[in-house]
Amino acid sequence: MLLDYTSSAHYVLALLPEVVLSVWGMGILVAGVSGRHQGGSGQELGWLTIAGLAFAALANGWLYFGVVEETATAMIALDRFRLFANWIFLLGAGFAIIVSLPYVARQRLQAGEYYSLILFAAVGMMFMASARDLMVIFLGLELMSIGVYALAGFNRRDRRSAEAGLKYFLLGAFASGFLLFGIALVYGATGSANIQVVADSVRGGTAVGALMGPGVALLAIGFAFKVSAVPFHMWTPDVYEGAPTPVTAFMAASVKAAAFMAFLRVFLVGLDGLYDQWWTILWWIAAVTMVVGNVIAVVQSNVKRMLAYSSIAHGGYLLVALVAGNDVAAAGLLFYLLVYTIMTIGAFAIVVTVGNQSESNSRIEDYTGFGWQRPLLGLLMTVFLLSLAGFPGTAGFIAKYYLLLGAAEARLWVLAVILVLTTVVSYWYYLRVAWYMWMKEPEAADGPRAAAVTPLATHIVLVIGVALIILGGLFPGVALDLATGSVDGLRQAVGEAAAAAAAGP
């Protein structure tokens, strides 16, 4: 099917996954507050939400395989990049909800609001990946952020959760301001907020340099905040530590992924012509992020906080792909985010389990002997950690290798060396969890800690996650081809649009 946006129905079709999710989210909200579920555990609502995600994934599949767009300039992109990204978000949201099910029940959170907020945040993320217009990116970002602000502070009986919500909100609003100001300046410089038009204008030299420079800088700051790149990372550890753990998992994986998708499209497509000017800045941000994230993670004694710093470090690795700025790196970024979503949420799922579906037991000492108490969960955690560390045999290695491949093609050897050396640093703190789990004998007084039963569904999903991680490490071919195919048209579109613009007026 070909979409040319001659009728307004085409817009609905192009946004079908988003539409499905939005409607579904409102339905969940209504079902949640209608009272029937107030006293229950909210499990049914959770499963219902997952069903909504499944429908959205179906719609996304239809768009992926059955629909093409006529031009590459519409406000909403219908390219494979966006659709691949959508799958990552849907996967992340679904995984996060599975992890949330027992947590929401045990913490007696309002299930209706909780799950619908996750859906709305997911819609925001999908808008960010699909936007070919800076304003749509901003709308998506706000939709996602507001949902996540509320989720971070969702457990109002928990002081730290409230603190996390407020902190995230204040700093997030500040960063949104930067981004919006950047958008305004770029608009002023080029006369359009459409990324393709901006790209053409930059290449054609018609953009006003005095406005463009500060505009790009402000955009970079806004995105850097959202991907928690150093030095805009200060909020991350506190928010990640304070938020309910399943929400932290969702934030660490999907929110970061969404920000990177938009970051990539704006900088590699829209501002491609200014690559020579912005790559050094991003180079330094990437290098500093990798070093600071990894080094500070080493001294953390709280596993949740450690994973927060580790997610900062992963943001640094992903920034390397942006600095490389070639198709290999862009595909690598997509593949990395896919793998990263699985392994990060997987690791957090174990943290939730060790914490008895609450916020307790998050010190590293609490993991002492966990592996021998619960061998299956211990083994799963070990694989997730090895994958996060980027160890061969896991998908994490293939993903990291992909990023290195992009960096190598762009001849960024110093950055590649920084990446691998900081990876060695990361081995230390990932392995530290492993050694507490398997190598330390628990003191007799400690007794078994992980008393709460992990539901079968969590087990199954985690086993599937680990299977995917190992499968992706051993036979990555299919996923790699998918990722490579997804960026095929992305940057080529610039040239086409330029040609069209040149031929037009």
Place this chain on the structure above:
Amino acid sequence: MTDLLASLRYEDWILHALIWLPLVGMAHVVVSSPERAKNLAFVWSSIVFVLSLGLWWGYEPGGGGFMLESSTPWIESWGVSYSLGVDGISVFMVMLTTFTSAIAILGSFEYVKTRRKAFYALMLLLETGVLGVFLATDIFLFYVFFELTLVPMYFIVGIWGGERRIYAAVKFFLYTAVGSLLMLVAILYIYFGGNAGSFGYEAFLNADLGLREQLWLFSAFALAFGIKVPVFPLHTWLPDAHVEAPTPGSVILAAVLLKMGTYGFMRFLLPFFPAAAQHPTVVAVMLVLGVVGIIYAAWVAAVQPDAKKLVAYTSVAHMGFVVIGIFALTLNGLQGGMVVMISHGISTGALFLLLGMMYERRHTRLIEDFGGLGRAAPLFATAFVITALASIGLPGTSGFVGEFLALLGTFETHALAAIIAATGVVFAAYYMLPMVQRVLFNRLDKPQNRKFPDLSRREIVILAPMVALMIGIGVHPTPILERMEPSVQRVLARVEGAGAELETASEEPPHIGLEGYVGDARSGAGERVPGAAARED
């Protein structure tokens, strides 16, 4: 025998079977009961060992290239394939691995009493990893296996090790990881910068690299393998890992894991960067590090109160001989290095097993706690003496053949280094013989030692083949030497030939129509003046 193997279509499946059978065994161990785990692991590793014996006949030293090769695309879009092959260098490493794995598993029956399933599963995983390292002919595949060996070893040391096991395990892991990750960047550089086009071994040999690039890449590879060997200033992880590791872990570590480093020198470092390998500064640095390692480790070993630590330092010294043998860049040197690798694998492995037996009986490893064991346990003492003598390189044992050849080969090109290194043999006697004397021959004055039980039947089964090999190789090394010679020769020709090529390429355009003739003449020139290549840049 050859006919039998051919009728089984041995060459078609053997390399795949060697790599994957231990994994099958691992799965079997995981689903079995803890009581049966050790027997199962031993059975599976024995099957692998018996199968690998066929390589002795199945491998024919023809031109020295890879044999039994097979290759299927693995990650096609990246030019990565699942390629295996074996040549005269790796065939012995493979057999050493399968042999020591089976022996180490048998040797851990009494030592490992807790969490047996996990232990034997990890041992089999480790075997897969190491065999993969020696059999892979695709650089990416090699790298994956090279790293994969770290995980099981980390857990073996960290879970079943001694008092400071976690420190030792983490140090081992991080040290090795630094080197190998930098090597990964170097591999990528060859792939892109050298326009290799794929990760196949041949493609990397043909990569287009200048001398400057080669020196950098050489450093990265040398660091990765040098940490593994370990070469002198990078060796500090080794004593810790050896002392803390459980007996079978030490055996595998000494016998096989260290060899991955020296194997990497021969298989990758020399052929990939021939010009750098001939660079006089590089050769000088490597020889000095090798010699310093020999002497320094010997001195340090001499003052160790802990017998296991003493043996750990002897590993550093032995690997020093391998390093000088390799960087002498002569046939004798390389072959000697190879023989030292095999010999060290057997004799040091046996020493660690013997120390493990002492520890199981007395729960101490301090030399001063023993004395007069020769009277209490004559069989044990016999095995110990033969092993110790093989370790210091007494003529008639495997250690002598290797060290003699390595020194001879070094003497041909770098006489001074050989002369200094030869003193290391004397120091070897100086650290090993007093230890033997204090453990076995002094007065039997400690009551606990009077009841020191002699070797059990299982222990005899473990030690007998090792002792037989030490003497067998020492008396008649020819079958081994002639099998490895073509492959070693090939490495050498590659280093000299390519080095000379690079030298002439930089000063004059190629002679069209005379390539064959000119090429021969150049490689001849390279043979006479090794190291000439580097002077030009």
